[in-house]
Amino acid sequence: MKRNISGIVTLIFLAAAFYFVLPPLVGVRAVNTPAIQDAALKKDLPKEIMLSKDSQSDKYGEAAFNHETHSAKNYSPDGKAIIGCAECHHTDQPASALKPPLKTAERAVVLTLEALKAPGAVGVKTCRSCHLQADDDSKEMPKITYEGKSTATKLTNEEAYHRNCNICHDNAIKARADLKGKIPGSTDCAKCHKLIE
Ligand code: HEC
Ligand code: HEC
Ligand code: HEC
Ligand code: HEC
Known part of the structure; x- marks a missing residue:
């Protein structure tokens, strides 16, 4: 090993x-090598983002996400720690820091604010640059074969975001009863998504 x-x-x-x-x-x-495209990647942290603006669903539309609170306040499930950048931006860490089932590493150091400010550091890719919408076959879709499953799960934007956002929220609600009803659990679809009329 x-x-x-x-x-x-x-x-x-x-x-x-x-x-x-x-x-x-x-x-x-x-021309057009990854390094040149990387130079265009953003280094500024977003504050409030409206995700899912181009949802292909006829029911579930925009979903708001506050990047500022999620990356700077104690938003870990137990409410005691700040979530590490790489917990969401999981490819922004070296291979040695990855925990299975993750295996894709694109940054030589774990992403932090300081690492992003370091001279020569490249910006951060959006989740959607890899986790495509279901009908988009312009790139290979990330996949994981989860334990106990015989087929690989295609990690579309829907699958990846829901796993990222919802698993943590459900754990947070389990750990802290006061959060129940205050934050969206995985089945509270309409608390995240604006319903399309
Ligand atoms: C914590 C907030 C949250 C909850 C709860 C949630 N979603 Fe989502 N959902 C998202 C985000 C974020 C995306 C991906 C946004 C993007 O790619 O821009 C998404 C994507 C989707 C998409 C794909 C849209 C597309 O790009 O075509 C569908 C469909 C969807 N959600 C349905 C649901 C349903 C049904 C539920 C309830 C069972 C649900 N969501 C619960 C946040 C949430
Ligand atoms: C709870 C999950 C989460 C955490 C924690 C988090 N981010 Fe993000 N970040 C996101 C999401 C979601 C986006 C929006 C990506 C998109 O538009 O698809 C984003 C976008 C960004 C962008 C803009 C990327 C672009 O090209 O538009 C930067 C830069 C960024 N984050 C840096 C950081 C840094 C640095 C940290 C740690 C201090 C951090 N993030 C922590 C989820 C997170
Ligand atoms: C450079 C491409 C890339 C980017 C950018 C990316 N992912 Fe992924 N993601 C993958 C790949 C590939 C996998 C499959 C596992 C692996 O190879 O590490 C994956 C797996 C996942 C998983 C499943 C992990 C598990 O333990 O079940 C989640 C959830 C996820 N990504 C969410 C996100 C979110 C949220 C963002 C943005 C904040 C994001 N990804 C950005 C490529 C990417
Ligand atoms: C690792 C844990 C974690 C992840 C990942 C995460 N959240 Fe949260 N989120 C929390 C916690 C904890 C709270 C409640 C904080 C509190 O009120 O004390 C919260 C609160 C929220 C709220 C209520 C308003 C607010 O901003 O406080 C929304 C909406 C939300 N999250 C959306 C999202 C979406 C969308 C994603 C995925 C892109 C996401 N979250 C990813 C932990 C997480």
Whole structure:
């Protein structure tokens, strides 16, 4: 296992060296490489976001999300800690920090405010850049085969967001009875989504 990890680290290091060091030396870099797109990724933290504005459902529309409270206040299920950025932005951490079933790592350090301000740090991808809407087949959809399941679950935006938002909310309501009715549980669809008439 140890050897595997150091192997992977060496590979990542070599890949980075080839990617960042060689092209400028040789004076070429293909247009539209990930690095160039990455430069356009946002580094400013959103405050309040309206998600699901382009919902394809004829019933469940916009869903509001307060990024400021969720990333800066004690919003862990027990109400005692701030949620780490990488708990939601799960690909923004090194492979060594991932817990199964996660396996995709795109950042060499765990995402924090400080890490985002560091010189050369790339911005953050939106969830939707990977978790596509159900009918979008422009990219490969992330998948996980969950324990006890025989087929892989396609992690559409709906599946990914619901797992992220709802599992935590249900745990928070379980841990703190005072939150019941105050925050949306997984079945309180209309407390998150504006219903489309
Ligand atoms: C904690 C808030 C929350 C709750 C509760 C919730 N959802 Fe969602 N739902 C979201 C978010 C966030 C998205 C993804 C938004 C995006 O991709 O912009 C979403 C996506 C969806 C989509 C896909 C929309 C599309 O992009 O086409 C459907 C359908 C949906 N939800 C239905 C439901 C139903 C039915 C329930 C109740 C069983 C429910 N939601 C409960 C937040 C919630
Ligand atoms: C509770 C989940 C959650 C936490 C915690 C969280 N974020 Fe986010 N973040 C989101 C969601 C959801 C979006 C909206 C993505 C989208 O539009 O699809 C977002 C968007 C962003 C964006 C804008 C991305 C873009 O390209 O539009 C940045 C930057 C960002 N977050 C940084 C952070 C940092 C830094 C932290 C930790 C201090 C953090 N986030 C904590 C869920 C979270
Ligand atoms: C770079 C692509 C990418 C981005 C950006 C991304 N995801 Fe994922 N997500 C994946 C992949 C791939 C998986 C499957 C597991 C893996 O490979 O790590 C996954 C798995 C998940 C899972 C299932 C994890 C579990 O334990 O069951 C959730 C929930 C999830 N993503 C939510 C989100 C949310 C919320 C955001 C934005 C804050 C986001 N993802 C951003 C690619 C991405
Ligand atoms: C890791 C835990 C966690 C995740 C992930 C999470 N939330 Fe929350 N959320 C909370 C907690 C805890 C509260 C209640 C805080 C309190 O009132 O003390 C809350 C409150 C809310 C509320 C009530 C208003 C507010 O902002 O306080 C809404 C709406 C909400 N969350 C939507 C979302 C959506 C949409 C997502 C997914 C994009 C999400 N949350 C992801 C823990 C989480």
